Amino acid sequence: MTRQLKILEHTLASLLRRKAKNLSLLVVYAFTIATLGSVLFLTHALKTEASDSLAAAPELVVQRLAAGRNELIPVAYAERIRALPGVEKVTPRVWGYYYDALVKANFTLMGTAGEAEQIELLEGHLPSNPDECAVGSGVAAIFGAEIGDRLVLIDSHEQNRLYKISGLFSTASSLLTNDLILLPETTLREFFAIDEQRATDLAVEIYNQREVKTLAKKIRFHLPDTRPITRSEILHTYTTIFNWRSGMMLAVTLAALIAFCILAWDKATGISSEEKREIGILKALGWETADVLAIKFWEGLAISLTAFLLGIVAAWLHVFVLGAPALVPILKGWSVIFPDFPLTARVDLLQLLTLAFLTIVPYLACTLIPAWKTAVTDPEQVMRN
């Protein structure tokens, strides 16, 4: 114990000799970890957010496909699905997209049948009159609107329509409701000019969870032009959305990682003649190969562990306190309105350990291996060279 502590003391003394070099290495290393960590934290938090809240999504959504595209579904299909044993309830839903040329943003317009229940995350109330609407915070922000203000939308007959904002979704829900404009269903049908016989899709509730797949098959069998989407498929979509393959962000950080690897490799493997001489001196003074390697181990660990801890803490603060300002522009893409969402700081421990393993171990290896090659030779030979 004292022995290792003394070796560590010597290591730190020798690290401090090259302050500028080691400090700059530490900064670059920590920065790489912070970037990688931020991506991992953000995507994992989004994934958790999706799977946590979308667990309450409809068990089955039935769309109609025509010529490979989504089409409006006949409301009559709802009756046929309801007749299948095991189906609890079928709700035709009306929703669609609306592009506002003035603010150059897309919104999602959704019809409500006038649910009586009070929504916790809604300030005000759901639209109860034909000319009322409830909007997400992104919509309110882009129009600078508040409860009681009027929203002007242009319907499919190029007519200006005025809707009074009766409810505003809180920012806590903006990951789900940011671009949402809720209108009474009849109003929305008029707005989009969708007749009573058609709906956007059907939400199906089922008594027994285990029958979802069977029922989906039955629906496909009886209504071959439909496409049922189960809740597990929705959740699966979101677990795959932000996975490691998800391109750009990781590709960008990968470039940083590779650049760092080159730097680390260069720094660690290129054992200088000065370092070789030192190893020779230590061996001549009665240090064993294992002791020399212990120095190199502590040296590698001191740098990589410090950088890892610094990087992780920085990533955490960046994502969960500052709201990932460095990553949001990449995430945002061409979205005009982007949710200002508070994230729950959920971190995947396994992911973190993988990151630790992938950054600390290679660094240790490339400090240890070249030193080991020098340390196993006779001290006399090391000093002669």
Added chain:
Amino acid sequence: MLIKAEKLCKIYNRHQPDEMNAVNDVSLEIERNEVVAITGPSGSGKTSLLSLLGCMSRPTSGRVQLAGRTVSQLPESFLAAIRREHFGFIFQHFNLIREISVIENVLLPLVPTGIPMSQMKLRGDKVLAQLALGDKAKVKANRLSGGEQQRVAIARALIAEPQVIIADEPTAHLDSRLATELLDILTVLHEAGKTILIATHDPYVYEHPLISRVLSMSDGTLRGAVRS
């Protein structure tokens, strides 16, 4: 008998075009508390012989006995312990680690041992005081003069209280005043019971009354005693 060498051979770069026979069939015996000088032109194999005797390298053939125990074939970790416990080395170029302090340099041999730091410090202070370096303990090694560096190197060789001091061309970089100082220190060490081995081609050293035996080397072989 403290050190006994039998038919020592050391060949570098064996079976390669630049093969070199550095030490060739050398046998010698060194008694306790003896002061032996090995002379010879540079490249005659003095340093190679010293490093074989000091367990810094292993002979290609032959063997080295230390206090009756064959040490030349021991595994590396044992050799390291033997170097630490029995030998103190004073190198030609001092071989200090430049950017760390004098005391840190001196204590280096004791770092990979179980000796607590407080005791190490006491021993270090004592050795530095003996060599009149007490006030330089915190100074970085590269800030010292040549003579001071030499004394730090001696202090480092003495810190583990070895029986044998091995010095390789100790006066090569010193003027005559510092060489006298060094020989005075070695005389004190000899009086304290240390065995001393010196490789040198400086007549000032090997003609000094301290030296009890002078061996001459050329082309890797021992040409016998010049003076004893």
Added chain:
Amino acid sequence: MIRSRLFLGLIGCGVLLCFALLSYGQLQDPDLHGKRQLVKLLGLTDLALFSEARYTRHPSQADLFSAFQDYPAAFEHFPSGSLIAPAPVGLNRWISIHDPNERLP
């Protein structure tokens, strides 16, 4: 020994801080009830992250071709499309019927 003790102390603090941050996240109340109620009542199916296109606003509801309007290997149009991996066709995305005469359970 000051340096090594200081170093180990700092590393210890760093590890503790990391654990504190991680456990803070685990203990944080995500207000799932409110969100789930919202999702259930409104029948939401997707996150409102990217609103530039149908397939990025509602990735789980988009038809399989809209992400690749012309050709599956064509370049993505929207930047956020690069974050959204193509739907895993053939996994459980489609519920296919092999034989129309097959008796269903």
